[in-house]
Amino acid sequence: MTVSDASTFPRHQSLPSREHYPLVIIGSGAGGVSAARSYLDAAGPGPVLMVTEDIDPPYERPPLSKEVLSGEKEPTGDPVNGEGLPDGVELLLASSISAVDIEKQTVAAKSWSVEFDRLIVATGARSKSLHAAQEGAEIHLLRSLDDARTLVASARTAYTALVIGSGFIGCEAAASLAQRGLNVALVTPENGPQEQRLGAAASSRIKDWLEAVGVEVRTGRSVKSVAAPRVVQLDDGTSLNPDLILAAVGVTPGGTLLDNSPAEVRGGRIMTGQHLKAHATVWVAGDSALAQHGVAGRPIMVEHWGDALAMGEIAGHNAAVEQNAQKSWDSIPGFWSIIGDHTLKYSAWGDGFSTAEFRERPDGFVVWYGDERGELVGVLTYNSDDDYERGQHLLEQRAPLSHALK
Incomplete structure (x- = not known):
């Protein structure tokens, strides 16, 4: 099959259709989708293979903790920026990469292996599990559309909910569940929601907003244990038994895929220059990158949807063009x-x-x-x-x- 008839590729497959690809993209979030579009827009040779552990075609993640959880939208998944993947992209769903060899330029899963000319790593991050949870405890995470479907199904029959963690996802989700009509409590070890990130004054306003929609905010409290099915013990001796528990306690970046490779990986993030290049044939975008920023003048990490879109656009473009046409990552996160x-x-x-x-x-x-x-x-x-x-x-x-x- 030649590049000219790439538009005839099936979109959702269980196995790659060929043994060699000009570009392989690992990840189907904002960074991966943006990279595929940018690469092909810059006339990069196809076909492109996109591999993802997700069971759903690419979708907008920001609504999951807001409109989807509040009940304004069904958990069906809107395409990224309202568009599907471009022609020339093969998509492998529910596929877990077992090995990447960037010197031999191969990517392998359990039942297949392919060669690549170029690789873009856009693996994003995973939600952290709650360490205090005991076996059999029913605790929801919220990172994927499938997570959202499960969470919404539980919320439809719940009366009370506990959100653990006061980051942006925790605060958004707590407010959304309250707007849905649940009695919601939010527990955080911080003195106020997002105080460490945003400061005391902004934290106070956020706490007011949460309480205004009916969220009970318990600050300076940690979860000691969660026993099956949903019995929560706090460090002040309080015991809670909500109908629904959501843990929003941070993420783990997905750059460990390149551990033990010539690329440099720090804390699960892959080091890149400001062109988002990590190795001769490897670029990185989104949460899995620790990238040199063209304005900041130092490596920084981001965990935001819009930044992943911007980085994917740059990584995809740079994978397609010559050195003298490279773009730098310099947009403000x-x-x-x-x-x-x-x-x-x-x-x-x-x-x-x-x-x-x-x-x-x-x-x-x-x-x-x-x-x-x-x-x-x-x-x-x-x-x-x-x-x-x-x-x-x-x-x-x-x-x-x-x-x-x-």
Whole structure:
């Protein structure tokens, strides 16, 4: 089969149709889909093989903790950016990669092996399991569309719910379950929701929003154990027995696929330069990357849908073109989070801050974040789009925090 008739490939397969591919993409999330589109748009030779452990064709993940969980949308999965995969992409669902040899340029699963000219790793991250859970405990995670289907099915018959963790997914999910009509409690070891990431003032506002939709927020509390089926013991001696438990306690990046390879892997993330290249024939995008940023001037990691889309676009383009036409990763990282009826917009380098300056705005607020050198390293806004756009511009300039406070 030649490249010219690649559009006739079946979309969802159980085995590869050939032994060699110009491009193999591991992962079907935002990074992988964006990479496939960009690669083919840049006239990269096909066909492209996309391999994923997911059981569903590529879908938008952000609605899962919001509209899907609140009941506004059914858990059917919207295509990424409203579009299916382009012609020329073979998709292998429910396929777990067992080995990658980037020197021999091979990728293998249990029942097949293929050769590649180029490889893009966009494996994303996995939800962390709750270490305190005992055998048989019924605990939901929320990372995939299948997770969402199972969680929604449980929510339809539940009266009470416990969300463990106060990151963005935990806060979004707690608000969504409350909007669905459940009595929801959120437990976090932090002094306030997302206080470590966003600071005390923003955390206080988020707590108010959660409580306004009926979420009981229990701060400074850890889960000691969860016994079957759903008996939860907190470190203050409290015992809870909710109908539904959702653990949102962070993620584990998927870059370990290249452990013991010539590529450098740190903490499950694959090191790349600003062109997102990790090896002579390997590029990386999304959560599995620890990539040099063209503006920040240092390796940074991101765990956001929009950033994975942007990185995938660059990785796919660069895999298709010559060295003199390479693109650099230099867009400012960030994302939006919807907690109940409140939309937060956040842009930051993501490696911490030492100063958080909170400013009220009419019907909203802005928080400016600075590091120990006095440089602006992030901005968080609610109902203040002018500040958000200004903050991104100042981040691009590596401006001092003092410039943001003028």
